[in-house]
Amino acid sequence: MSDDDRTIEELRDAALTAIAGAGSLEDLKQVRLEHAGDRSPLALANRSIGSMPAAERKSAGQRIGAARKAVSTELAARTEALEIEAEARMLVDEAVDVTLAYDRDPVGARHPVTTLDERIADVFVAMGWEVAEGPQVEAEWLNFDALNLGPDHPARTLQDTFWVAPSSDAKVLRTHTSPVQARAMLTREPPLYVVSPGRVFRTDELDATHTPVFHQVEGLAVDEGITMGHLKGTLDHFARSIFGAVSVTRFRPSYFPFTEPSAEFDLRCFVCDDEPDARATCRTCRGEGWIEWGGCGVVNPRVLVACGVDPKRYTGFAFGMGIDRSLMVRHGVADIRDLFDGDVRFPRPFGIEV
Template sequence: MSDTPQDSQDSVLPVIDEQAIGAAVETALAAIAAATSTTELKQVRIDHTGDASVLTTANRSLKSLPKDQRAAAGKLVGQAKGRVQQALGARQGELAAAEEEAALATETVDVTVPTDRRPRGARHPLRMLEDRISDFFVGIGWEIAEGPEIESEWFNFDALNADADHPSRSLQDTLYIAPEGSGALLRTQTSPVQIRAMLERGAPLYIACPGTVYRADEMDATHSPMFNQVEGLAIDKGLTMANLVGTLDAFAAHLFGGKPITRLRPNHFPFTEPSAEMDFRCFRCEARLGLDHDADPLCRVCGGTGWIEMGGCGMVHPNVLRAAGVDPEEYQGFAFGLGIERILMLRNGVKDMHDMVEGDVRFPQHYGTEI
C-alpha cells in the first residue's frame, strides 16, 4: 500500500544541498572576518557551528540519507566544517594577540618614575576621635584616667551597685576569665576605672575614662564583642543635674558643632539615681533647625524621629560613693557613658561596624585621617 508509514518516511528523506552548504560557509567566513573581539568571535562560533547551525544540522541528517549518498554528502559537510573551524582558529589567534598587546599597552608601568617605597600609614579614625574626646575634657580641666581591661567582679559590678542576679552578670553578656569562679572578667564598661580613681584619690574628682570594653555580642553592622567607650565622672560639693547637662551640651557642640538641642529621658541604671538617657536633636535633617521643625522621615541618622541617642547618664548613686569611700552626705557627683564607635558612625557616616575592625588600610585614609 502506498499510504503506509514506511512509504511516507521514505518520501521525506533529507537531501544535502551543496548550494546551501556553500552559502552557510560563506556566511560563516564573513562573520568570522567581521568579529572585532574574542567575545564577538565566541558568539560567531555558537551561531555557525553550534547545535542550531546549518552545518551541524546537516551533519546530523547524514544518517538519514540513503547509503549510496552518505559518502559524498559526508565529504561535503566535513570539508565545509573544516573550512569554518580553520578560519575560527586563525581569527581567534589574531584577536587574542591584539587584545593582549592592547592590554600590555594600557597597563604598562613606567619603572623610571620615582615612587614612595614606604607609603605613609594613617591613624585609625577611632584613635583620632578618642584623642579629640580626651582633648575636650583636658580643656575643661578634667583628667584622663585608665585602668586594667581584666577586672574583678567587685569593681565591675558590686561596687557599681549591681545586684547579684543582675542580667548583665550572665554569660550572655559578660566574658569571664577561667578558671570558673575566679571572679575575673573582661570589663564590660570603663566604670571600674572610676571606682579605682575614687578609692585612690578621693574627692573632689573630675575624670574621663576612655578605653576598650568587652561584651558577649555577635559581630554585626552595629555591634562588636570588643568596642570603645568614654565615661565621665565628676565628684564635688553641690553638683546637680544642671552641671551634667551643661557638660554634655558642651561635649556635643565640640564633636558635632553648632548649638545642640538636648533632652533627658528618664531611665534606670544601678549606678546612678536619678538616671536618664540623653538625646540631642539630629544634625543632618530639618530637625536640626529647632523643635518647631519636623524631622525628615527618611533620615538615616535619626531614623525619622528627629533625635539621636547620646548615652546614659545620671547622678552617682550614694551606694557607689560609699563603696568607693566617698561620703554621699558631703559630696555629690554625676556620671555618663558614651560609645566611641557610635559617635564615629554618626559623625563620619560609617554604616558598618565591620569597616572599623577588619583592618583595611584604605578605611582610615578614606575618612581623611592620613598623617
C-alpha cells in the same frame, strides 16, 4: 732636522695622539703609563742623556725636556676635561626623578577610633578634667559590686560578660569603663573630675551594629553641690565640641543601678537640626530628629559609699557613650564591622589627624 730630533718629535706626537684619543680616565691612566711613565720611551731617552758626548747633552736635554713638558701639559688638560665629562655623566646617570608619582606606595593613616578617642580626651582636659585608665581584665567587685550591680543582676550572666578562668579568681573582661571611675574614687579625694575612654567587652554577636569588642568613654564628676544641671551643661558642651555648634542633648527617664535619677540622653541631629522639612529626608537620624547617644545620671549614693565617698557631703554625675557609635554617627559609617575588619582602605580618608 737630525734623526734624533725626528725620533723625539715622533715620540712626542705619538704621546699627544694617544692622550687625545683617550675616551675615559681609565684609558688615560694607561696612556700615562705608556707615554709618561718611568718606562716610557721619552723617560728612557731622558736617561740616555748621560751616555751622550758632553757637547750633545745640553741640546738633547732641551729637546727631550720640551717634549716631556708638552706631554705633561696635555695630560693635565685631558685629565681635567675627562673629569668634567665624568661628573656630567654622573649627574645624568644618578639623577633622581622628583616627578615620579607620589602615591606609588599607599599613604598611611591613623585609625579614626584612635583619633576620636584622643579628641574626646582633649575636650575634657581643656575643661580641667583628668584622663584615667584601668586594666581590661578587671576584678568582679569593681566591675559589678562597687557599682551597685548585685549578685543576681542579669549583666553578670554569660549572656553579657566574658569571665576569665579560673572562676575562683573572680575576674572578668570589663563590660564598661566604670571600674576606672570606681578606682578613681577609691584612690583619690574629691573633688574628682575624670574621663575614662577605653576598650570594653561583651558577649554580643558580631553584626552591622554590634561587636563583642568596642570602645566606650565614661565621665565622672564628684564634688560638693553637683546637680543634673551640671551634667546637662557638660553633655551639651561635649556634643558641640564633637558634632558641631548646633548640637544639644535631651534627657529621657531611664534606669541604671549606678545612678539615681538616671536618663538616656539623645543628640539632636546635627544634619537636619530637628527641622520638620529637613528631618523628613534626613538619613542620619532616619527622620527622628534625635540620635540616641548614651546613658547618664546622678551617682547613686550606694556607689559613693562603696567607694569611700561621703554621700552627705558630696554628690556627683556620671555618663557614658560608645566611641565607635559616635564615630559612625559623626561620619556616616553604616556598618560597625568596617571599623575593625583591618582593611587599610577604610582609615585612609581620615588621614593622619592628630
